[in-house]
Amino acid sequence: MPHDRRLTPATDRIALETLRNTLPRPAYTPGKPARLAVPLADLCRTPGEARDRQLNFGADVLVIDDRDGWAFVQAQADAYCGWIKAATLTTERPPVTHRVTAPATHVYDRPDMKTPETASLSLGARLSVTATQNGFARLAQGGWVPVQHLGDQPATDPAAVALTLIGTPYLWGGNSRWGIDCSGLAQAGLSACGVACPGDSDMQQAAFAVVQDIRRNDLLFWPGHVAIALDDTRMIHATAFTMSVVIEPIQTAIARIDAAGQGPFRGARRPDLAAQTLFP
Structure with a gap:
């Protein structure tokens, strides 16, 4: 094989x-x-x-x-x-203590929001926090990040995580706030909840159980495409159709994708949200 x-x-x-x-x-x-x-x-x-x-x-x-x-x-x-x-x-790998839980954040040279930022980090970035001061977390790698943008516990709702990325530009192979694709969005939502998720849509389709009904946080598949169900009628996805992350009615998407010759709809898969991996 x-x-x-x-x-x-x-x-x-x-x-x-x-x-x-x-x-x-x-x-x-x-x-x-x-x-x-x-x-x-x-x-x-x-x-x-x-x-x-x-x-x-x-x-x-x-x-x-x-x-x-x-x-x-x-x-x-x-x-x-x-x-x-x-x-x-x-090769330096201090213990990871937190992840960025906001869509994006800045790293500052000092624990002061009025000082110049030195870098920008996206949702899911893994950080080693050594101390806190004035509402900022000091990183072992250097710099300070607002504590409001960090978490040391997994989220519980992948769809809610995906919704924070509404409007993010579509980027083939993208995995960040600066640009993301369909499978990157699915992975970002599940990973933020501590659920292991493959990187590409075909792998994601193979990884999770087939279901007949559609519920929130189910993954919806087409050839080369994946979306996250918000409920049984709406979904969120990163799509080249709008070149962004958008909400779209499921039946509208099915009809539009079929009309473009990019179908058919391949159904829903249900990740096990209780099967959490190590976090952060």
């Missing part, structure tokens, strides 16, 4: 040690743990080429290979593999 390149921690010259008996390669490695040290980075299918997905600040990865300033990694959160600029990674 062919390996899915998106989930296979191997390049043409080296593979993760766990694949030694199933995937022939010239060399094998246990991998090197690392963490994303910049606000956002593209995860590419080949160095410098098309983006498959994105990683947010604090994402943990396992480095499998490196060449010409690029590192081939497997993301810890969803096992997605790809090439990322090596300079965006650090």
Whole structure:
């Protein structure tokens, strides 16, 4: 059976040690743990080429290979593999204590909202907080973030999380407030609730149980597309139709997508919201 390149921690010259008996390669490695040290980075299918997905600040990865300033990694959160600029990674991995729970936030040089911001972080960024002062959280990596934008407990309603991203620009392979696609939105909502979710819509469709009725937080699928049900009549999705995150009646979307030749509707899947992973 062919390996899915998106989930296979191997390049043409080296593979993760766990694949030694199933995937022939010239060399094998246990991998090197690392963490994303910049606000956002593209995860590419080949160095410098098309983006498959994105990683947010604090994402943990396992480095499998490196060449010409690029590192081939497997993301810890969803096992997605790809090439990322090596300079965006650090081997320093202090304990993660919080996530960004607002759609976006700023990092300040001092615990004072009137000082210049030094970076911007998106929903889901993983942070190591070492202290608080004046309503700001100090990060082990440096800088201060407003405590109102952070949480150390998972949310409970993926749809409500997705609604905070209304109006976010559509971006193929995007995973942040600055740009997101359909599967990125589904993953953002579920991940904020501590529920493991694959990165692409076909993986998401395969991961969750088929249901006949539609309830809030069900995932709704078309070929290459996914939406989150708000109830049995409305959904939220990141769509190239408006190039943004929008709310749309489900039946309107089904008819519109069919008319465009992009159907058919493939039904609903129901994530188990009680099956939470480690958070943050």
